[in-house]
Structures are given as structure tokens and as C-alpha cells.
Amino acid sequence: MLLQLFLKELTLELRRKAVISGLALYLFSTAFICYLSFSLKQNQITPLVWSSLFWVTILFSVINTVAKSFIGEKKGREIYYYSIASPADILLSKMLYNFLLISILTLIGWLLFALLLHNPLTDHTLFGVTLLLAALGFSSSLTMLSALAAKANHSNILMAVLSFPVVISVLLIVIKITKNCIDGLDRSVSYPDLITLLAINCLVAAASYLLFPYIWRS
Amino acid sequence: MKTWAKILSVVLLVYTIVAGFLFTVPRLNIVNESIRSLYFHVPMWFGMIALFTVSLVYSILYLNKPSFKRDTYAVEFVHAGILLNLLGLTTGMIWANYTWGSPWHGDPKQNGAAIALLIYLAYFVLRGSIENEDQKARLSAVYNIFAYAAMIPLLFIIPRMTSSMHPGNGGNPGFNAYDLDSNMRLVFYPAVLGWGLLGTWIATLRVRVRLLNDRLLNLNNE
Secondary structure (H helix, E strand, C coil): CCHHHHHHHHHHHHHHHHHHHHHHHHHHHHHHHHHHHHHCHHCCCCHHHHHHHHHHHHHHHHHHHHHHHHHHHCCHHHHHHHHCHHHHHHHHHHHHHHHHHHHHHHHHHHHHHHHHHCCCCHHHHHHHHHHHHHHHHHHHHHHHHHHHHHHCCCCCHHHHHHHHHHHHHHHHHHHHHHHHHHHCCCHHHHHHHHHHHHHHHHHHHHHHHHHHHHHHHH | HHHHHHHHHHHHHHHHHHHHHHHHCEEEEEEEHHHHHHHCHHHHHHHHHHHHHHHHHHHHHHHHHHHHHHHHHHHHHHHHHHHHHHHHHHHHHHHHHHHCCCCCCCCHHHHHHHHHHHHHHHHHHHHHHHCCHHHHHHHHHHHHHHHHHHHHHHHHHHHHHEEEECCCCCCCHHHHHHHCHHHHHHHHCCCCCHHHHHHHHHHHHHHHHHHHHHHHHHHHHE
């Protein structure tokens, strides 16, 4: 069931390409604005500025990406899912799908930033792993919040308000590791942070898994 | 709340204020007299965590078996927790102004406390944007539990991993180093209890008002 739901998400997404290309364009526009606002003063983009611009861009594109996973759903279709699948399957399939989408999005974001600005990173493998872990953290916390926000009025505003405090702990650690990657520190320095990030992901994912049935029931 | 607990709270707080300002404290560099903040600032955080935890327990109970009373308890304990959070931030800023030189110093603990405040303000935004009462109670209970889980790393793990000037972090003397003479303990523990009881008192009063309002509404409808 889980796999079928996951494949359904993927097929639906590929069928209406407007949404996914819209997201790609959103990311590109933001990266381009970053590039234009510095235009000729590229040398002023210190590693710290690069990292903050990068993560702000990624954060907002990711919130917009995940928000649509429940907010866009039609009422009738939700009742249909409710009758054929367990809440756990639905949540996990959406989480998995969002993880895939966010990973691709962050990788594209990285490429764009490397292309338009520059690439200050020295340890690419570690940064890649960090991106994946961050994607896992974002997908596990935001999928659940999107379901929560979808039930309320003014969903889009609420999504940003609710998610900011929850993803901030992931973001803080990720920014710290990014700094390590830029400075080219030894990998053993970043291991404790990576493990903490993984632990936070597990915590948030477990909380979402336990709480989702209560949201889904209404 | 029982009457003896209210009297105890008042007595303990009067004792905290009198003893906190008059008793001798260890002389330490930089911190000096501002060490007395330990009697006011630190117990407020203990109280805040305790109140948020009570709210968490009521949210879990609510999901287990929904009732208006449990929802009311969860909301009002968050209200009281936010009050203690604001007081804790304010006392911390007064202390930081004299010890660190500026009220907001970007310390991990300070940022963590501010983000905790944002989490619980978002809780009220969520409550405000749902009209159906049952759905409001259930969804906000879910968010309360979720936010509490997200707050733990923020308050207890990340500040310990980053360097910080806050006492008790990064090689700075914490509580244990301060009370070389155990005089401070004599005031500190009653202070923790006193502030905690005060928070609970405020919360239970607000719960009673809300429950009475609800009853009044039901009577009017009949």
C-alpha cells in the first residue's frame, strides 16, 4: 500500500508538470535575485553570507514545496484515501515522496548557487550528506505540519508560522555543519553534529508518526 | 488549587524576595551582586518547563479521551508558561545588561528561549484560525505535543553543543560553582517551589474562569 501510494504521488506529480516546474522556477528566481543583488560585487559574498543566502532560499522553497502535499488536496479525495489506506501509510508515503522532492530541490539549489554565485565548499561529500539529512528533517516535520495547516483557515500563512519554530533546530545544526564544510575542517569535527541532526530527525519523525492519526481522523 | 498551597506560595515568595535581596552571597568576579538573579531568573525557567509539561500531559490526555476541561487545562497552562517565559526573558535581559554589557547578546540559551516563545505563540495562532471547537482542541493538542518534542533539542541539546557565555555553559561557573557556601541553596529551592506554585495558581484561576464562562453560556442557551 505504501509503495502504491508513493507511486501515485509520483505519477500525479509527473502528470501535472505545472506545479513541479513552478517550484523549480521559484528556486531559480530566488537564486537569481541573490545573484543580481550582488551582481558585480561577487567578492563580497563571504562564505558566511553564501551559507545564509543558501539556507534561506532552500528553507522557503522547501516550505512551499511541502505545503502543497496536503493543502492542495480535494475534500472528496481525502475521504477516498481515508477509506482505503491506513493513516500511517498515507503519512509515510507523503514523507518519502517529500524527501525525494526536497533532496532533488536542494541539490538543484546547490548547483544553481555554485553556478550563479560560487562554490565556497571544500568538503563536498560531507555537504551532500548534510543536504540529505536536512531533507529528511524537513520532510518529516513539515509533512505533518502541512496536514495540520490544511485543516485550518489561511493555510498558507499558518504553514510558515507553524513550521518556522519547528525546523529552526534542524536549520541551526545544518548551518553549523555548512560552516565546517566551508572551512574545510576535519570530518571528525562534524560527526557529533551529524548524529544530533539524525537524532532530531528520528524524534520529529516518531512524533509525526504517532500524532498523524489524530489529525487524519477529522 | 488547595488553600494551603496558595498560602505556601505567597510565604515562599515573600521569603525569596526578602532573603534573596538581604542574605549574603559569594563574591565573584564580573557577576558580583547580580548573582541574586539566580533566585528569580532560574526558577522562572524551571516553572515554565513544568507548566509546559503539565500542558503537554493534558494534551495527551485530551487525545486519549476528549473533553472540554482537558483542553482548557492545556490552553491555560500554556498561557501561564508564556507569562513565566516573558518574565524569565526580561530578568535575563536585565542581568545580561549588567554582566554582558547588552540586553540581547545572541546567546544560544537566549535564542532558544525566544524560539520557545515563538512556538507557543504559533500555538495560539493555530487555535485562532480554526472555527470548529472540537477540531480546534484536537489539532492544537497535536501541535502542542509536536512543538514540545521539537523544543527539547532546542532548549536542552543545542545550547550544550555550542559555546555560550551563559553560566553553566562552556566552562562558565554554573549553579554548583556558585554555591560554595550552601547559603544559596537555602533560598534557591524555596524560590523554585514558590514560582512554580504561583504559575500553577494563575493557570488554575484562569481555568476556573473559563469553565464558569462555559457553564454560563450553556445556561443561557437553555
